[in-house]
Amino acid sequence: MGISRHATAHWEGDLKSGRGQLSTPASGLMDKTAYGFNSRFGDEKGTNPEELIAAAHAGCFTMFLSNQLAEAGHPAERLDTRAEVDLSTEGGPSLSQIRLVLEAEVPGIDDARFQELARDAKDNCPVSKALSSVPMKLEATLKG
Incomplete structure (x- = not known):
């Protein structure tokens, strides 16, 4: 048995002049949060699918890497992604690239091992797997 999460979307009107709302009823994080053409393709306040994908990916990758580091005997002090x-x-809207930029403090680990675990997290966290058709880059910096 797996875990299921959900969100809802409501839209009124056409693509360019229409308006929408996104909600995450279980967590309450978003409650009728505005989204639309201008919050996606312009600078109008509101969210957009790409921002939400970025948040999901940052969160999933960081949690996955945290676990990898702990299992390797090097729990992180700090991971910021x-x-x-x-x-x-061009040629119709599509996700063209994802970049994960990580800064970490992980005591007792050398950079080569850190980079190996970070690459593994980029390739294998559940959101990365779901987005595997999109080219992904990782810039991982080990501090201190």
């Missing part, structure tokens, strides 16, 4: 999701509009 920025996920950047690019949307290309």
Whole structure:
């Protein structure tokens, strides 16, 4: 038996002038959060699918790596991940690239082992696997 999560989307109108709302009823994190053409392709306040994918990917990758490091005997003091999701509009909209930028403090680990575990997390966290058709880059920096 697996775990199931859900979110809802409501939309009114056409693509460019329409408006939508996203909700995550179980967590309450989003409750009728606005999204639309201008929050996706412009600078209007509101969220967009790419931002939500970036948040999900940053969270999943970071949790996965945290576990990998702990299992290797090097629990992290700090993992800070920025996920950047690019949307290309050439030839129809598509996700064109994802960049994971990680800065970490992990006592007692050498950089080669850290990089190996970070690459493994990039390739194998559940969200990375789901997004495997999108080219992904990782920039992992070990501090201190």
